[in-house]
Amino acid sequence: MTSHPRDTPQFYLTAPSPCPYLPGQEERKVFTHLVGRRARDLNEILTQGGFRRSQTIAYRPACETCRACVSVRVVVDEFEPSASQRRILSRNADWIGTPEPNRPASEQYALFRRYLDARHCDGGMVDMTVLDYAMMVEDSHVDTHLVSYRRRGPDTAITGHGSGLPLAFCLTDVLADGLSMVYSFYDPEEASRSPGTFMILDHIHRARRLGLPYLYLGYWVEGSRKMDYKSRFLPQERLMGQGWVRAD
DSSP states (O other): OOOOOOOOOOOEEOEEEOOOSTTOOOOOEEEOOSSSSTTTHHHHHHHHHHEEEEETTEEEEEEOOOEEEEEEEEEEGGGOOOOOHHHHHHHTTTTTEEEEEOOHHHHHHHHHHHHHHHHHSTTTTOOOOOOHHHHHHHSSSSSSEEEEEEOOOOTTTHHOOOEEEEEEEEEEEEEETTTEEEEEEOGGGGGOOOOHHHHHHHHHHHHHHHTOOOOEEEEEEEOOOOTGGGGGGGGEEEEEEEEEEEOO
C-alpha cells in the first residue's frame, strides 16, 4: 500500500446535489483538508486558484455541465466607490470594525441565529448549533480573525473600539496578497443600512491600509440574484480558464 504524509493534500469529489444558486442545476465540489504545518501555504495557493475555505476544508465547484461560479477579487488600489456605495459609507459612519481573535462567544451566536432566521431560513446553515458555529469560527489552521462591528462610543477615538452590542461580524482570512471574507452576518434589524455592502467597503479599506492588493469575495454567479452584488465592486479580477481576467 502507498502511504501519504499528513502534509500532502488529498483531493476528493462530492456527489451531485441541487445547486443553491441556479434552479434546475446540480453542483459538485472538489475539496481537500487544510491541516498540518503547511495548511497556511496551501490555503494561499488554493485561494489564488479559486478555492474557498470553510473551517479546515478548502473547496471549489467542479460541476459537470456548468461553469457559472466564478471566483472574484477586488483590485484594492484602483477601487473607487460608486455614488450609492459612498452613501452607504456615510450612512454607516457611526459604525466601527475592530479585529478580534477568532474565538466564539454567546453574543456572536445570538446575532448569527437572528441573521439566519431572518435572511436564510431555507439555507443549508439554518440548522447550525452553537457547537457548529464555534467550529466555524475557531477550527482553523490558517491566519484568520473576526472583525466585529459596533457603534462608535465616547472613547472610540482613543481606544479604536466601538461600544454596545455587536451589530455585525466578519470572519476574515489574511493572505500574502489580500484579505478573504470567509463569512459575514449582521443584525437583520439593521438591513436598511446595507451592512453587507458596508463590510465589503470596510474590508477594501483594511486591505489597502495593510498594503494588500486584493480582497477575495468568493464566487460570483451570473444569473443568480443572491450573488449579483459582487459584480458591483470594480475594478475586479475574475478567474477564467486562462487565469485571472480584469473586469472594469
